Amino acid sequence: MFIGFAELQQMALRSADVTMPCTCHGAALWAWQPLPYTLELDQFDELGSLVEDPYAIPSVAEYHPNGTRYDSDDAPIAPRYFPCNLSQVVRCVKCGRHYLRYNEAGGYFSELRMRALRPQLLVDAAL
Numbered sequence: 001m002f003i004g005f006a007e008l009q010q011m012a013l014r015s016a017d018v019t020m021p022c023t024c025h026g027a028a029l030w031a032w033q034p035l036p037y038t039l040e041l042d043q044f045d046e047l048g049s050l051v052e053d054p055y056a057i058p059s060v061a062e063y064h065p066n067g068t069r070y071d072s073d074d075a076p077i078a079p080r081y082f083p084c085n086l087s088q089v090v091r092c093v094k095c096g097r098h099y100l101r102y103n104e105a106g107g108y109f110s111e112l113r114m115r116a117l118r119p120q121l122l123v124d125a126a127l
């Protein structure tokens with residue numbers, strides 16, 4: 001199921017309201033990171049995806065108008081840009097916080113990476 005910007009924003013706002021401690025929050029996934037060993041895959045429910053068209057070749061452009069980088073904590077979350085445009089939206093079953101997750105595939109490896117969905121970083125930027 002495709003998740004549009006308005007829905008994503010609601011999820012991010014709900015996430016920001018969660019105050020209970022949780023292993024997912026303790027992992028501090030502010031920037032894209034490999035799924036930490038402290039977190040189990042089954043701790044997260046998949047809610048939908050930011051892939052708008054599964055048949056289109058996703059853009060590899062990143063969105064950094066303010067000089068952030070891929071691994072910056074404060075890099076914008078722009079759903080049409082890499083790697084958000086490959087991501088699933090997942091929710092922690094223990095605390096309800098939301099995350100983005102995608103499979104980073106290189107020549108010789110693939111690894112799941114996750115990032116916290118934070119409302120203050122969301123940008124509805126066109127490609």
Ligand SMILES: [Zn+2]
Binds near residue numbers: 022024025094097
């Ligand atoms: Zn959690």
